[in-house]
Amino acid sequence: MTSWLCFSSLAWAQTVSFELQGAPQGPVADNIRAYLQGMDVPLSGYSRFSDQVKKACQQAMQVYGYYEPLIEPERIKDDQWRVKITPGAQVLLAEPQIRVTTPDLKQSAFTSVIKEFNLRAGKPLNQVQYEKLKTALQTRALTLGYFDFQFSQSEIRVNLSEQSAQIILLAESGPRYRIGEIRMPEDEIALELIGSLQPLHSGDVYSVEKLAEFNNLLRETGYFQRVLVRPIVAEAKNAHVPLEVNVTHKPRDNFDVGGGVSSDDEGPRFRLKWRRPWVNPFGHSMGAEIFASQKEQNLAVDYRLPLEDAAKNYASFQFGYQVLHEEDTVLDKFTLGAQRHWQPLDADWQRIAFLRLERETFSQANEPEQVSNLLIPGLTLSRYRHRGGLDMDWGDRQTLTVELAADDVYSDINMLRITANSRWLRSIDEHRFVWRFEAGAIATNEFDQVPSSLRFFAGGDQSVRGFRYRSLSPTDAQGDLTGGRYLAVASVEYSYPVTDSWRAAVFVDAGSVSNKFAADPAIGAGIGAIWLSPVGPVRVYLGRGKNDIDTYTRLHITMGPAL
Known part of the structure; x- marks a missing residue:
């Protein structure tokens, strides 16, 4: 097979083309090209240049076990x-001969690394893999705290008469270090909090995993803008390494602004979040959120108290007020609530037990105005994983909530309500996929007394695009929306970058709200553009929706992360 290589000589600004014939394709040929690319080409002295080409090709091929090429x-x-x-x-x-000697004569910490590279007899010599194995062993040593790790012998012995090569890689791990002094910040407010979270203590065996866990726990508290827990290897003594904990407090008050626009009657939307991470020396925090659109206004306030730790185990109290005039729904709702959040060690899922008192005045479609009082205990399981900052390229979020109400415990009706949703974002190179699922069900014999805020509706930029917000629902004899017992929504979106700050997208959504288990879904499909603004992604979608009544076209504009 023939391949060509072109490059410009730095000395003479001359473009030279190399035609390679007979070189093994793949890494070998690629390595030859890399070696030839680094050569200076004179205008004369072709014999010397020919020798340089030979030498470069030989060196490139020796890396992969070809020691006698022509x-x-x-x-x-x-x-x-x-x-x-x-x-x-x-x-x-x-x-x-590959061996790592440890003081306790156990190589288990390094055996898995050696097996992974599988450098066994009879395989072709590959010096790239040899160097990668050396690096992997050194990395494993540092990860486990073998800071004195060193190779006592590392060589490849080539016997050309037998066309064989022997790898000799012998190392001494030295002692496994333990945690020495933990140097905390001189901050009395933060000191107690940090101490309650730390998963390692002086005398514990050093572990990068525990170090990473400590960093993550401190970040998740929401108290700190910057967190760094690191070993001071240069000051290690007697097989003990000190740790240094550095934190920078968040500002006293933190704000987050979001919004969106839809082409339907909902119009512009505005969302403002405020949070004060430190209310007092006990680590209490509080926050508020305001949402406003032409048809809906919300106010939510919460106060949080850390219990076992501020990151994953805390109690919170909420107050909320909502007003909604949307389609055939009119409601006015007050909410008081208490929640207990906890997450077991080494578990991905957060648990939230809650008790919520709701008083809602509502009218739905042609139903007369009602006043509903509900005391709702419940449980939520949730998980959120992500990476990539504002423009995340990987992540997922899942939530499952179960709510109950009983007419003999300060509630007007008996009810069981279950909701589940899942969102996933995955990337393959520059290709990005987002898919989501949402389902819900209400079990009650008194559905006409279920408040409007607890009934199911679909449609809008966070549901089925191409339809107005909350416009998908069962209807009464006059065609007015009544809300439904069952909800099912699915969506898939694909996007690809067209410039450094813009992505083009296509999507398909499907969803139904009904009073029976199965119903024909409404379908929304369209195109979109995503602008990676300095404050986060701005998403513009043009969707065309179709159901058994009509076909609709809607423009949706939203701001914020994909999950």
Whole structure:
């Protein structure tokens, strides 16, 4: 097979083309090209240049076990050379000697790394894998706290007469270090909080995993803008390494602004979040959120108290007020609530037990105005994982909530309500996929007394695009929306970057709200553009929706992360 390589000589600004004939394709040929690219090409002295080409090709091929190739450079003209290559036999590995000696004579910490590379007898020599194995062993040593790790012997012995090579890689791990002094910040407010979260203590065996866990726990508290827990290896003594904890407090008050626009009657939307991470020396925090649109206004306030730890185990209290005039729904609702959040060690899922008192005045479609009082205990399981900052490229979020109400415990009706939703974002190179699912069900014999805020509706930029917000629902005899017992929504979106700050997207959504288990879904499909603004992604979608009544077209504009 023939391949060509072009480059410009730095010395003479001359473009030279190399034609490679006979070189093994893949990493070997790629390595030859890399070696040839680094050469300076004179305008004369072609014999010397030919020798340089031979030497470069030989060095490139030795990396992959070809020690006796036949290299024949041929000048075609000043700016074009042909290199004929006969690879010859490939050197094979003899039985390697790879060993890491530890003080306790146990190699289990390093055995898995050695097995992963599988450098066994009979395989072709690959010096790239040899170097990667050395790096992997050193990395494992640092990860586990073997800071004195060193190679006592590292070489490849090549026997050309036998066409074999033996890898000799011997290392001494030295002692496994333990945690020494933990240097905390001189901050009395933060000191107690940090101490309650730390998963490692002086005298514990050093572990990068525990160090990373400590960093993550401190970040998740929401108290700190910057967190860094690191070992001071230069000051390690007697097989003990000190740790340094550095934190920077968040500002006293933190704000987050979001919004969106829809082409339907909902109009512009505005959302403002405020949070004060430190209310007092006990680590209490509080926050509020305001949402406002033409048809809906919300106010929510919460106060949080850390219990076992501020990141994953705390109690919170909420107050909320909501007004909604949307389609055939009119409601006015007050809410008081208490929640207990906890997450077991090494668990991904957050648990939230809650008790919520709701008083709602509502009218739905042609139903008369009602006043509903409900005391709702319940449980939520949730998980949120992500990476990539504002423009995340990987993540998922899942939530499952169960709510109950009983007419003999300060509630007007008996009710069981279950909701579940899941959102996933995954990337393959530059290709990005987002898919989501949402389902819900209400079990009650008194559905006409279920408040409007607890009934199911669909439609809008966070549901089925191409339809107005909350416009998908069962209807009464006059065609007015009544809300439904059952909800099912699914969506998939694909996007690809067209510039550094813009992505093009296509999507398909499907969803139904009904009073029976199965119903024909409404379908929304369309195109979109995502602008990676300095404050986060701004998403613009043009959707066309179709159900059994009509076909609709809607423009949706939202701001914020995909999950």
